[in-house]
Amino acid sequence: MAKVRKGIEVSIAMADAVAQANVDVIGAYPITPQTHIVEHLSEIVANAELDAEFVPVDSEHSAMSVCCGSAAVGARTFTSTSSQGLALMAEIFYIAAAMRLPIVMALANRSLSSPLSIWNDHTDTMMVRDAGWIHLFVENGQESYDNIFTAFRIAEDEDVMLPVAVNFDGFILTHMIEPIEYEDNDTIAKYLPAFKMKNTLHPDNPVSMGCFGMPEIYTEAQMQREDAIRRAYPTIIKAWKEWGDLTGRYYHPVETYRSEDAEYCIVTMGSYGETAMEVVDSLREEGEKVGVVKIRLWRPFPLDEFRKAVLGKKSLIVLDRAISFGGPGGPVASELRSALYNKEGAPVIVNYVAGLAGRDVSRNDFRNIILEGKARAGKGDTEGFTLYGLRG
Amino acid sequence: MLEIRLHGRGGQGAVTSAELVAIAAINKGNFAQAFPSFGPERRGAPVVAFCRVDDKKINIRAKVYKPNVVIVLDPGLLSLLDPTEGMSDDGILILNTKKKPQDIPALAGKSVHVATVDAQTIAIEELGRPIVNTTMLGAFIRATGLIDIEDIREPILERFGSKLGSRNMLALERAYNEVSIKE
Numbered sequence: 001m002a003k004v005r006k007g008i009e010v011s012i013a014m015a016d017a018v019a020q021a022n023v024d025v026i027g028a029y030p031i032t033p034q035t036h037i038v039e040h041l042s043e044i045v046a047n048a049e050l051d052a053e054f055v056p057v058d059s060e061h062s063a064m065s066v067c068c069g070s071a072a073v074g075a076r077t078f079t080s081t082s083s084q085g086l087a088l089m090a091e092i093f094y095i096a097a098a099m100r101l102p103i104v105m106a107l108a109n110r111s112l113s114s115p116l117s118i119w120n121d122h123t124d125t126m127m128v129r130d131a132g133w134i135h136l137f138v139e140n141g142q143e144s145y146d147n148i149f150t151a152f153r154i155a156e157d158e159d160v161m162l163p164v165a166v167n168f169d170g171f172i173l174t175h176m177i178e179p180i181e182y183e184d185n186d187t188i189a190k191y192l193p194a195f196k197m198k199n200t201l202h203p204d205n206p207v208s209m210g211c212f213g214m215p216e217i218y219t220e221a222q223m224q225r226e227d228a229i230r231r232a233y234p235t236i237i238k239a240w241k242e243w244g245d246l247t248g249r250y251y252h253p254v255e256t257y258r259s260e261d262a263e264y265c266i267v268t269m270g271s272y273g274e275t276a277m278e279v280v281d282s283l284r285e286e287g288e289k290v291g292v293v294k295i296r297l298w299r300p301f302p303l304d305e306f307r308k309a310v311l312g313k314k315s316l317i318v319l320d321r322a323i324s325f326g327g328p329g330g331p332v333a334s335e336l337r338s339a340l341y342n343k344e345g346a347p348v349i350v351n352y353v354a355g356l357a358g359r360d361v362s363r364n365d366f367r368n369i370i371l372e373g374k375a376r377a378g379k380g381d382t383e384g385f386t387l388y389g390l391r392g
Numbered sequence: 393m394l395e396i397r398l399h400g401r402g403g404q405g406a407v408t409s410a411e412l413v414a415i416a417a418i419n420k421g422n423f424a425q426a427f428p429s430f431g432p433e434r435r436g437a438p439v440v441a442f443c444r445v446d447d448k449k450i451n452i453r454a455k456v457y458k459p460n461v462v463i464v465l466d467p468g469l470l471s472l473l474d475p476t477e478g479m480s481d482d483g484i485l486i487l488n489t490k491k492k493p494q495d496i497p498a499l500a501g502k503s504v505h506v507a508t509v510d511a512q513t514i515a516i517e518e519l520g521r522p523i524v525n526t527t528m529l530g531a532f533i534r535a536t537g538l539i540d541i542e543d544i545r546e547p548i549l550e551r552f553g554s555k556l557g558s559r560n561m562l563a564l565e566r567a568y569n570e571v572s573i574k575e
Binding site for chain 1: 415424426454
């Protein structure tokens with residue numbers, strides 16, 4: 001088993017992972033900042049390094065339609081998009097989950113217009129939060145590469161059969177060169193066996209998929225989806241555990257850093273997590289009893305693990321990367337408040353929204369947010385949310 | 393951890409320079425990041441690229457605010473921006489200019505170490521065009537000692553192919569030998 005450590009752009013490593021996963025069909029349309037993944041995959045297919053069909057479609061709506069069709073015949077299917085592209089494919093994005101089609105998407109998170117912006121935040125993914133996809137968040141290049149494989153493993157599991165989005169921060173990760181350890185193809189083949197779908201579209205055995213649903217059946221159909229995504233949870237845990245056993249890199253729905261004896265924690269999702277650890281290290285040296293809690297699995301939401309990680313703490317400072325206009329807080333904070341409501345030992349939550357459309361969140365910003373959030377929690381100033389760094 | 397900031401113009405290869413240093417450092421077993429100041433690419437407009445190198449995993453997902461080393465590919469940029477922004481006095485400023493370091497006035501009152509090389513002339517002579525990004529890496533390697541010339545050879549040959557890559561290496565080696573450094 002040979003691992004190869006490379007200095008490589010995260011997008012290229014993700015495309016290489018898709019090739020190593022031996023996909024059959026890629027249906028995609030280029031959009032910043034996802035472009036390098038799709039370009040590289042198109043090259044790999046054109047060079048016959050991967051025996052797959054690359055379908056260069058006319059729009060993202062078509063991209064997801066191609067993916068639905070190919071997954072329905074049992075082909076291992078990949079796509080990638082961002083922002084406006086996701087908005088344009090939203091209609092079919094919902095259908096993919098409803099039809100239980102195990103597509104894997106690399107979702108390079110980016111803001112939505114307007115004003116027109118190509119930069120990173122989590123607005124796009126929050127738009128499709130309730131579509132029934134499994135959503136993973138990663139915080140660095142290695143995790144991006146690794147979770148292409150775990151995503152296919154989870155999606156295609158007979159007990160799951162749901163699409164999976166691997167959320168990774170646009171530009172902050174897509175355009176970053178950093179060290180990434182590649183696994184060899186034998187390891188991948190061992191982890192990710194060939195996809196064999198039970199119920200496929202096939203001319204010899206005609207079936208209908210995605211039928212009309214009368215009021216008499218729609219509710220039951222939705223309940224089946226709810227059941228399916230909840231039942232996916234143990235498969236996700238198992239897929240991550242087995243990946244860890246093979247590679248030494250383990251993933252968990254909720255991950256903590258120096259939180260065991262922490263009185264308060266900063267809660268992050270995505271690439272925020274790494275800077276948060278760095279800043280917590282320096283605050284610890286100053287005697288602050290602070291830790292980090294990271295949400296890696298956004299759907300299905302890991303309620304028990306989250307509660308276990310935070311009950312008994314005094315306060316949480318939740319850092320969102322999207323706004324819910326007119327809502328009770330940022331999307332992540334609102335869910336976490338709901339998860340803790342009426343729970344004994346629940347910490348109070350102070351919510352900051354930062355890093356919108358690529359505005360840099362530096363170590364100093366993290367420090368300000370953590371210390372100000374702690375002070376506000378102490379004063380009971382915990383309503384709503386604060387847009388960090390708002391000018392004027 | 394060493395933090396590097398590169399100033400150039402769109403098309404001059406500042407981002408490529410940052411990437412080559414990061415790849416060379418990673419190939420040596422170190423940890424590194426290279427990334428552009430993200431945005432639409434416009435030829436000729438001022439651009440900034442960043443690089444971090446450390447012997448342990450780097451956990452920062454933000455721009456470089458306090459660089460130890462700043463490389464300026466285009467001397468024309470010096471009238472537009474302060475290349476020493478965020479630098480402390482022990483920082484190293486590497487400039488593409490015909491001037492010698494002692495002829496560079498203290499910038500913004502800072503007494504950083506200055507290294508200069510006439511990368512423009514070297515690049516025109518060795519590459520036939522004024523693209524100085526790899527040439528400036530020769531000055532960078534000499535001024536910082538962060539990596540060796542041999543560490544950068546493979547990444548450059550891989551990026552540019554053996555023919556163009558070799559010419560880039562010649563330019564880089566000349567800059568390594570011709571750079572003037574004021575301690």
